[in-house]
Amino acid sequence: MPPLALPYPVYLDHIRTESRRFREALATCDPDARVPACPDWTAADLLWHLAGVQWFWARTARTRPAPPSEDLLAPERPATYDGLLAAFDEHSASLVAELEAAGPDAEAWHWAPVQTVGTSYRRQAHEALIHRLDAEQTAGSVTPLDPALAADGVLEVVDVMYGGDAPGWGRFEPSDHLVRIDLADPDAAIWVRPGTLSGTDPDTGEVHDGPHLQVVDEPDAAASAVVAGAAADLDAWLWNRRDAAGITVTGDPAAYDAFRAAVSQPLD
Template sequence: MTRLSPTEYLDHIRSESARFRAVLAGCDPAARVPACPDWDAADLLWHLGEVQWFWSQVIGRRPAAPREDDPRPDRPGDTAGLLAFFDESSGALVAALESADPTEPAWSWADEQRVGFTYRRQAHEALIHRLDAEQTAGTTTPLDARLAADGVAELMEVMYGGEPPAWGRFEPGVGQVDVRITDAGETIRVRPGTFVGTDPESGKAYDGPHLLVVPEPSGAAAATVAGTAADLDAWLWKRAGDAGVTWDGDEAARDGFLAAVIPPLD
């Protein structure tokens, strides 16, 4: 229920990227990024530029998957070069998405293998890194409430959750949790638990906290976490504390939820 239209996602990619660029253009390139302390402002500028370059390539070459030996851009050595690279990358991403139907097949690292995944994911990528840029520069502006509400949903559905692949399994934990987005009138119910399995391609074993969205909830949840879309989105992305987040209900269900959303996201 939180999804935006492809046109709206694309508008947000444009506007959030433009704000990100404007903030970092006037920021000390050595300023530390509060949410990513290993990065400075120049690293942040390079990161989003490289991300947008990568996804422009994915969409431009759809439906082929990227290859490990594909050439990648070299990092420019100064702020002017980084800004120029970002302008080129961001423009290429917007142009690629403008020329693609969201329903077309396209590679992604998630279950959704369509262009629409990149529309949504890159709108949220730009939003959160715009917030990073503003926090780095010491001046913040509000998050768009509708986009932030969808950001909370994406975190539950994709970033911290999702159906396990065929080689893995989900072991349910204690209770279910309602994630209540107060200003959007939306509630997303999730079941905390554990994802277990070994990826046959990489040989990597997984055994850790995970969330599954409950598509048709019935009865009351064991616990509820509530906040505005902006407060929840920034908190879940570790870009803000939990001052705007409230809890109610069973502590074991709460602990299971918190265990699943503890890992930081870049």
């Protein structure tokens, strides 16, 4: 696996920076403006979404290692846009404070396999980054994504959001395809094997039978297909926040189709 992960203090700095830029983009935005990547949302909905996410993970770090209760009540949504901005300020500051106080090695519940506060350092840095992009697209003024954070974002989205090891209740059936994702900045490659995940989640009763990915170490075999581009372009594309302009695909179309099937599910 490529050494793309960032030091935990850097993730925390990105949560601060991306959250601030998110707020700045929305502060003077029309509250009813539609979010291009999530057209059911307005700017006000987007603001409250990230406020709620940051509230939840601040609370999870504070009450670690207990999982959230099924009857957990979220804060009431403010009635005004100024109230939403104030609530976001409160919950965003609380998230940074709770993560910093706990430290990345502390045990804490998470839906992802690694049950530490550090998982939230990383996940919330990418959550803030992608929603900052949403905010800027909504406001009509998009600025660049940090290349190092975006490169780790590509790894996280294929290894955690769209893929990863099969849970205990599931079975991963790998295909014969190997897909290499080439990042131009930094110069790195991520190898993934598309396949199918099947099984029934005993906690939810949900039946899974669909495309999935596993990140693999660089193999001795050649790639069936190669997807290449700048890290920022690939990260935004994989999150369905932009088109594929500037991204090149070479190799076996069937391998690419298997990859795309695994990364085409909607993500908020």
